[in-house]
Amino acid sequence: MKTDTDRWLEEEAEAVLKEAGIREGQIVLDFGCGSGYYTIPAAKIVGDRGGIYALDKSRDSLNEVAKRAKPEKLNNILLIKTSGKSRIPLGDESVDVTLLYDVIHSYYFSATERKELLAEIYRISKPGALISVYPRHMNLEDVKDEMEKADFSFERRLFVTLLHDKALTRDYLLNFGRGRQ
Ligand SMILES: C[S@@+](CC[C@H](N)C(=O)[O-])C[C@H]1O[C@@H](n2cnc3c(N)ncnc32)[C@H](O)[C@@H]1O
Structure with missing residues (x-):
């Protein structure tokens, strides 16, 4: 039987990420991608003309992303294992969108x-x-402040349904832009 989480992944996740600003043909970095809740729907949106870098310091998480990508026949995801530095x-x-989700x-x-x-x-x-942040466990104003100090400009706040720790939750995403200077 399908859970609410399965239904969200299959039916809503792409719409949420489109609302966040991901478009067909883009190059996306999913930094700290975990098991790929956001990587897979992002890969479906960008399609073959785009691509996703799924970066994580955990090999197990990246294996999980690969496992999820296979039945979807997604060939546009590049897994990047880092040391955590x-x-x-x-x-x-080189990147159009970075996701910093949780x-x-x-x-x-x-x-x-x-x-x-x-x-x-x-x-x-x-x-x-675009840099889209899911500031779970953080104060929104602190995130804004740190992002602005790093020269990103705040664009907008979205209140959407997200997946966190295998459960659905209503929460904020904060979108920032990297200026053209
Ligand atoms: C709470 S999970 C969030 C996963 C995913 N972004 C999501 O929202 O479902 C955080 C992930 O970030 C990864 N991570 C934490 N610090 C990292 C670092 N310094 N470099 C790369 N990955 C990191 C962890 O291994 C973990 O998979």
Whole structure:
């Protein structure tokens, strides 16, 4: 029997990510992708003309992403296993959208590490790129403040249904832009 979570993944996740701003043909970095709740629907949206970098420090999580991608016949996901350091192995100005979903909080990153990570995300983002943050476990104003200090500009706040720890929840996404300077 299908659970609410299965139904959300099959029927709603793409709409949520489209509302967040992901478009066909884009290059997306899903930083801290976990088991791929957002990677798979993002890959369906960008299609064969686009691509997803699914980056995580956990090999088990990346194996899970690969397992989920297979039956969907998705060939546009590149798995990137890192050591957990802030350095992102992608070129300058190469990404249209970065997802930071439930990952930049203090459980994983100190304030200093977060600053280093945001500088890396700035470097790999194309001018005009979107950075969409699911600031779970964080104060929204603190996230805004840190993102703005990293030279991203706040664009909008969305209140949507999301998947967190295998359960559906209504929560905020914060969208930021990487300026063109
Ligand atoms: C709470 S999960 C969120 C997963 C996914 N973004 C989601 O919202 O469903 C956080 C993920 O970030 C990964 N992670 C944490 N710190 C990381 C780092 N420094 N570099 C890469 N991945 C990291 C963890 O391994 C974990 O898979």
